[in-house]
Amino acid sequence: MKVLAVSGSLRSGSHNTRLLRAAAEAAPEGVEVELWEGIGDLPIYSEDLEGGPLPDSVQRLRRNWAEADAILFATPEYNGSIPGGLKNAVDWASRPRGEAALANKTVAVVGASIGQFGAMWAQQDLRKALGLAGARVVGQELPVARADQGFDESVHERLRDVLESLVIANATRRSYEAAAA
Numbered sequence: 474m475k476v477l478a479v480s481g482s483l484r485s486g487s488h489n490t491r492l493l494r495a496a497a498e499a500a501p502e503g504v505e506v507e508l509w510e511g512i513g514d515l516p517i518y519s520e521d522l523e524g525g526p527l528p529d530s531v532q533r534l535r536r537n538w539a540e541a542d543a544i545l546f547a548t549p550e551y552n553g554s555i556p557g558g559l560k561n562a563v564d565w566a567s568r569p570r571g572e573a574a575l576a577n578k579t580v581a582v583v584g585a586s587i588g589q590f591g592a593m594w595a596q597q598d599l600r601k602a603l604g605l606a607g608a609r610v611v612g613q614e615l616p617v618a619r620a621d622q623g624f625d626e627s628v629h630e631r632l633r634d635v636l637e638s639l640v641i642a643n644a645t646r647r648s649y650e651a652a653a654a
């Protein structure tokens with residue numbers, strides 16, 4: 474099973490990107506976690522752009538996210554919510570309605586901050602936006618506080634749990650789809 478890992482931070486030393494790398498190391502057997510980059514290449518969403526040939530960055534986003542078995546997001550918190558670039562990517566992947574890359578996609582959300590709340594509000598907002606975009610949001614928030622002090626063993630265990638939740642949810646979804654076909 475291929476899980477795309479999308480960090481909401483473009484920063485080279487990002488704790489959230491590091492969290493996704495830790496998830497790749499903690500992955501259960503049979504789960505391949507692949508870091509996806511491209512949020513910074515996207516234009517700001519406008520419905521006007523849907524009418525013409527789509528920019529390469531948007532086509533790549535929609536193709537890659539649609540092809541993934543599941544997506545694991547790691548979000549920082551900016552002023553109590555999701556970074557604008559990440560929200561913009563979710564908006565692009567939420568259209569066109571009915572055939573959007575996020576429609577029925579199995580997703581999970583984790584987040585890291587240097588403060589004591591572990592990007593909890595951003596995770597809640599991202600879960601809401603993903604759900605409204607048609608994704609199936611699995612599990613609970615995983616708030617990693619004081620990320621600048623490193624990740625302890627419990628973080629690695631919880632990352633593994635999140636990935637296992639994605640595997641189970643994906644298998645359940647596939648068996649429903651097979652039964653309905």
Ligand SMILES: Cc1cc2nc3c(=O)[nH]c(=O)nc-3n(C[C@H](O)[C@H](O)[C@H](O)COP(=O)(O)O)c2cc1C
Pocket residue numbers: 482483484486487488489490549550551552553554585586587588589590591592
């Ligand atoms: C514009 C901006 C706003 C921020 N707002 C919050 C916030 O509301 N809550 C919080 O816990 N941390 C906040 N922070 C601190 C981030 O948690 C910290 O910069 C974190 O390391 C960002 O994630 P990254 O390491 O993946 O880039 C903010 C940082 C920036 C740059």
